[in-house]
């Protein structure tokens with residue numbers, strides 16, 4: 001059976017991404033009343049913690065007429081060492097799609113390779129594509145649908161979020177400036193590929209990245225799985241904090257985004273994340289809308 005996965009933003013063409021945003025916007029506006037997942041089930045595998053991803057996928061599946069199963073390593077045999085390939089084959093006999101959050105990106109690729117149903121990446125150590133599509137949807141919501149004339153600044157770790165911003169820049173053509181400490185840059189191959197179509201720079205100084213930007217974006221200093229590096233990372237990232245002074249270097253109408261969970265007083269000050277330029281709650285809500293659009297297309301047969 002042929003099926004389509006969503007493991008990384010470039011799995012959709014540029015035209016498909018724009019159509020996906022338009023579909024998500026119809027859903028957000030309440031102008032979509034189909035139930036393309038009626039009679040269908042989504043298995044959700046979480047090898048890491050989650051609030052937003054779990055709730056938005058589960059509620060989104062239900063809103064589209066389907067049913068979602070939460071599978072944690074404490075309860076399923078994957079957590080006791082059952083091979084990913086076997087898990088993929090078995091789940092393919094029961095459900096109609098799999099969402100997975102785990103550590104190694106190669107594990108998600110292996111799951112997709114052995115599943116005969118769509119697989120959606122709910123975060124790996126390498127990428128967080130659903131989040132960045134929600135972030136771009138938030139850009140469209142607050143800055144308008146034209147993306148190519150926008151400048152997005154990233155401040156902090158060159159992590160899964162940063163890598164997915166690089167992929168989004170490649171497909172969507174906005175300028176991306178990332179301020180990262182030495183040794184914490186985004187994936188070199190993804191950077192090289194994005195630079196074929198758009199401007200992507202990596203600098204050390206957050207002020208340089210943020211100057212005149214439309215969007216200022218950051219994330220935690222230590223991601224899930226990096227807890228043992230917390231002390232070292234607090235030293236390395238001490239100057240990578242988005243505060244009012246840094247925000248004042250961006251455009252006056254710039255928006256602040258953060259995928260959450262956030263650490264106020266570390267990567268972002270409370271007055272910024274709780275202030276007038278912050279769009280983090282719309283950003284979190286947009287997870288629901290974009291993931292419903294993704295599921296409607298991949299699992300529900302909705303056309304783009």
Ligand code: CP
Pocket residue numbers: 049050051052053054123131259260261
């Ligand atoms: N932003 C995000 O993915 O949040 P959760 O870890 O709560 O799912």
Ligand code: NVA
Pocket residue numbers: 123128159160161219220222223224259260261
């Ligand atoms: N970079 C963070 C994102 C959490 C949503 C992590 O991987 O933990």
